[in-house]
Amino acid sequence: MQECPVARKYLALLGDLNWTHFPERPTQRPWPGPTPAPRAPFAAAFLVKLEEQIPTFGKLRSFLVNHPALVWVLGFPLTPANRSPWGFDVARAVPSRKQLCRVLRDLDNAALQFLLTASVTCIATVLPPDLTWGDTIALDTQHILAWVKENNPKTFIADRFDKQRPPKGDPDCRLGRKRRENCAPAALADDAPVSPTPHSQGTPASHTLPKLHKGEFYWGYASGIVVTKLDSLAEVVLAELTQPFDQSDQSFFLPLMQRTQANLGRRPRFGALDKANDAFYVYEYFHRAGGFAAVPWADRATHLKSFSPEGLPLCHAGLPMPLKSTFWQQYHCLVPHEVGRYTCPAAHNGAVACPIHHPNAAKPGGCITSLPTSPGTRVRHELDRKSEAFTRLYN
Numbered sequence: 001m002q003e004c005p006v007a008r009k010y011l012a013l014l015g016d017l018n019w020t021h022f023p024e025r026p027t028q029r030p031w032p033g034p035t036p037a038p039r040a041p042f043a044a045a046f047l048v049k050l051e052e053q054i055p056t057f058g059k060l061r062s063f064l065v066n067h068p069a070l071v072w073v074l075g076f077p078l079t080p081a082n083r084s085p086w087g088f089d090v091a092r093a094v095p096s097r098k099q100l101c102r103v104l105r106d107l108d109n110a111a112l113q114f115l116l117t118a119s120v121t122c123i124a125t126v127l128p129p130d131l132t133w134g135d136t137i138a139l140d141t142q143h144i145l146a147w148v149k150e151n152n153p154k155t156f157i158a159d160r161f162d163k164q165r166p167p168k169g170d171p172d173c174r175l176g177r178k179r180r181e182n183c184a185p186a187a188l189a190d191d192a193p194v195s196p197t198p199h200s201q202g203t204p205a206s207h208t209l210p211k212l213h214k215g216e217f218y219w220g221y222a223s224g225i226v227v228t229k230l231d232s233l234a235e236v237v238l239a240e241l242t243q244p245f246d247q248s249d250q251s252f253f254l255p256l257m258q259r260t261q262a263n264l265g266r267r268p269r270f271g272a273l274d275k276a277n278d279a280f281y282v283y284e285y286f287h288r289a290g291g292f293a294a295v296p297w298a299d300r301a302t303h304l305k306s307f308s309p310e311g312l313p314l315c316h317a318g319l320p321m322p323l324k325s326t327f328w329q330q331y332h333c334l335v336p337h338e339v340g341r342y343t344c345p346a347a348h349n350g351a352v353a354c355p356i357h358h359p360n361a362a363k364p365g366g367c368i369t370s371l372p373t374s375p376g377t378r379v380r381h382e383l384d385r386k387s388e389a390f391t392r393l394y395n
Contacts, residue, residue, distance in 0.1 A: 007069035013051070014044055018118040019075075023111050041075040042095070042103045043111060048074070057100040064094045113240075113259075120238055120263040127230075134228045134238060135291075136270040136393065139256060139277070141224040141249050144242070146173035150219045161217055163246070173219045176245025179276075220245045224252035226260045228268070238263055249276035250334055257285060270294070272394050281335050283383070284376025294394040297385060305371075305381045312342065315367050317356045319345040326373060340373045 001007045022040040045064065054060045064071050068086045071093050072078065078088040095103070127133055148167035149155045159165060163175040226239040239259035241252055253273075261267050269291030273282065278298035286293040297304065305313045312320035321342035330336045344366025346354045354361035361367070371377050384390060 001069040001072065004067060004069035006067050007073045010044075010048060010051075010070060011073050014047060016122050017115060018121070019044075021114075023108065023114055025108075037077070037095075038075070039103065039107065039111060042100065043107070043115060044074045045076075045100065046104060047115075056097075058097045060100060061094055061097050065090050116237065116240060117263050120236070123236060124264075133230060133236075134260075134264045134266075135268055136272075137226050137228050137238065137260065137268045138272045139224065139226050139253065140274060141222050141252055141276075143176070143178050143218060143245060144221040144223055145218050146170040146220040148173070148219055167219055170219070172244070173221060174244035174246040175217060175219055176222065176247075178216045178218060218245060222247065222249075222252075224249075224256055226256050248334070249274075250279055253277055253279075253282055253285075254335070270393055278380070279335075280372045280374045280376035280380055281337070282376070283379040284374050287376060287379050292379065292383065292390075292393075294385075294390050295380075296394075305369075307378050307382060311378060313369060313371060315345060316358055317346075317354060319355075321345055321367070321369065329372075338373045339370050341368065341370050343368055 001011075019040050022043070024039055025036045027035060045060065048054075048063075048070070049057075049060045052063065054063060064074075068088075068090045071090060072088075076093045076095070079092045080087065081089040084090070124133070145151050146167065146169070148169040150157055150160050150167045161175060167173065221242055222245050223240065223242045225237050225241075227235050227237050229235045239256045241256050241259070243251065257267075267285070267289040269286060269289045270293070271282075271286050271291075272294045275296040275298035277293075278295050282295060283293050306318075307313055308320040310320065312322065315321050322345060323340050324343045325341045326338055327341070328336065329339045344354070344361065346361060347364075347366035354366065358367060
């Protein structure tokens with residue numbers, strides 16, 4: 001091993017992880033036997049495959065066979081062989097290509113989450129004690145296309161988007177929609193003049209062709225991660241969650257933040273997220289941690305409200321709207337929450353007329369608005385998205 005630089009490299013890279021408590025398969029199962037092969041060497045081999053950027057498992061097996069000391073470092077069970085210069089049969093110690101692929105396909109996600117948590121803990125132990133890391137995070141999701149013929153537009157399938165019939169090639173994937181915010185330019189109206197053929201660099205089709213749909217449908221999954229940046233060092237993944245593609249982007253936030261808080265041992269104070277996470281509970285999470293969330297405003301500009309010092313929303317006339325009643329919202333929402341119904345201050349006082357003569361003033365009850373009573377609602381509406389702090393955090 002001392003003569004193999006590859007083995008020494010991976011001993012230094014992977015040796016500090018908590019392999020002693022790696023969650024192995026239970027030994028009580030009747031098949032494939034009471035003493036199943038340990039999965040920790042396989043997981044370490046998969047990490048070697050990623051680090052070396054080895055494309056296939058066949059090439060991974062060849063790479064391991066050519067480095068016997070690395071096979072010993074990874075911990076694969078060895079078979080003694082007197083004729084071998086290494087003392088064991090390398091070809092028998094390394095699993096077959098099919099076995100490597102099978103183990104990765106059936107590997108429990110808890111084992112992978114354990115390694116992610118172990119890496120976060122390992123990084124925290126080597127950082128300077130005066131460095132507060134993980135205080136600022138970023139969260140985003142990315143769709144993953146399933147390797148099925150339903151995602152191939154050149155294949156004719158009559159019921160391609162029938163969500164009641166999952167693909168046979170991957171029955172766990174689900175049908176979802178990848179939204180697109182870019183619409184057709186205004187210059188591409190029906191009466192717009194046709195642009196001449198360019199004589200130089202062409203314009204990308206995404207900038208010229210109108211979008212028939214504000215999104216595309218795929219069979220697959222969506223993966224969400226939480227990352228934090230260490231200045232001039234690295235960008236570290238703190239938590240990961242993969243779900244079928246039919247789950248919304250907002251459904252990733254609370255589970256990911258729970259895993260992040262468990263791995264860090266505390267709540268991050270600042271977060272940067274896209275406008276798919278423009279929800280009151282996102283702002284409330286970071287507000288209670290002592291910071292704020294940099295999330296763009298996703299609603300219409302007319303829905304942006306101002307509040308009085310007491311926390312009551314202001315009507316169009318600038319008067320605080322008194323709270324009339326509350327109810328509990330449990331359906332058609334990801335997070336059950338309390339909602340307050342606020343009424344027109346002029347109608348509440350009775351004798352006072354609306355100072356701006358709003359059209360709703362003539363209706364019974366006047367203006368009425370419903371907002372979650374969470375403090376995150378006020379933070380969401382009053383957040384200065386043009387401030388230097390917001391721009392710096394979002395960038």
